[in-house]
Amino acid sequence: MTGQPEGVVTGGGQAGLAAGYHLRRLGLDFVILDARAAAGGAWQHTWDSLHLFSPAAYSSLPGRPMPGQPGEVYPDAAHVVRYLSDYERRYELPVLRPVHVRGVHRDGEFLGVESDSGTWRARAVISATGTWWRPFIPAVPGRAEFGGTQLHTVEYRSPADFAGRRVVVVGGGNSGAQIAADLAYGSELTWVTQRPPRFLADDIDGRALFDAATARRRALENGQRDTAGVASLGDIVAVPPVREARDAGLLKASPMVVRLTRDGVEWADGTRAAADAVIWCTGFRPALSHLTPLGLRGARGRIRTIGTRAADEPRLHLLGYGDWTGPATATLIGVGRPARDAARAIAESLRS
Incomplete structure (x- = not known):
């Protein structure tokens, strides 16, 4: 399987679907390549008792409010998986799975996206692979000695x-x-x-966290003092x-x-x-190994960005990796705005 769409999105979780929604609204030809066998992204692999931090109404992707879950103020992970599956079907997003992307490289005016199912050549790529697939464990002495x-x-x-x-x-x-x-x-x-x-105070949930992250983004954009966003709350x-x-x-x-x-x-x-x-429970690192051929990673393994766009490769956008690529972009409600910005930037670049 190969192709030459205008855009390729790597990753079919919440960030990839939000990107797909905005690319579709702009009338672009694109494909979403997802390594999972089913819809739902990382949510289908979490622990049994995991619940969202926010009510359903504050946990939605663009265009489609998440319905409430009967008997639950904060929906569980299974409910999120059902929502993402429905979202993908509702907007008829062109997701191909399971497709494992091996590398993204420069190919003249295109970016080549190599996978176990073929190679796509695109004018733009959105990387939305998240962090769940790259767990981090600190180098604590004795880990190899522990018998449990x-x-x-x-x-x-x-x-x-x-x-x-x-x-x-x-x-x-x-x-x-x-x-x-x-x-x-x-x-x-x-x-x-x-x-x-x-x-955090008991009355603070994901709604307040998103508001704090948004206020920080606006302050920084306006050259005002850094409010520290979510980190200031706990x-x-x-x-x-x-x-x-x-x-x-x-x-x-x-x-x-x-x-x-x-x-x-x-x-x-x-x-x-x-x-x-x-x-x-020591966190994650961005899953960016597929971008290694581009030679963009710098300090701490990150790629320098301007908004969502890679500073040294304007055809590449990064989405859903946390505050590094935009405030709250690793959340369901927070990824919508940067996904829209990335899609618009791609559309503008294709017209130029």
């Missing part, structure tokens, strides 16, 4: 898998707090964080399960460990704790 189970957020599914076991959860963000809350009742939990966890959204575990006194964080031992963990003062499993 180690897994990352991406591999965690259910507290039933750890019932009665001694579990160390590493990480003070939302994933760490939610998984710690998940395990607090049926496991012997130790929660360790780099710094004391900062819970690190952890107190969704109901987290709030309940916290209020029950079950979410007490310890300082970060300095090493793993054969049968547990150790702190800087020499204190040790036995553990059967360590769950690393």
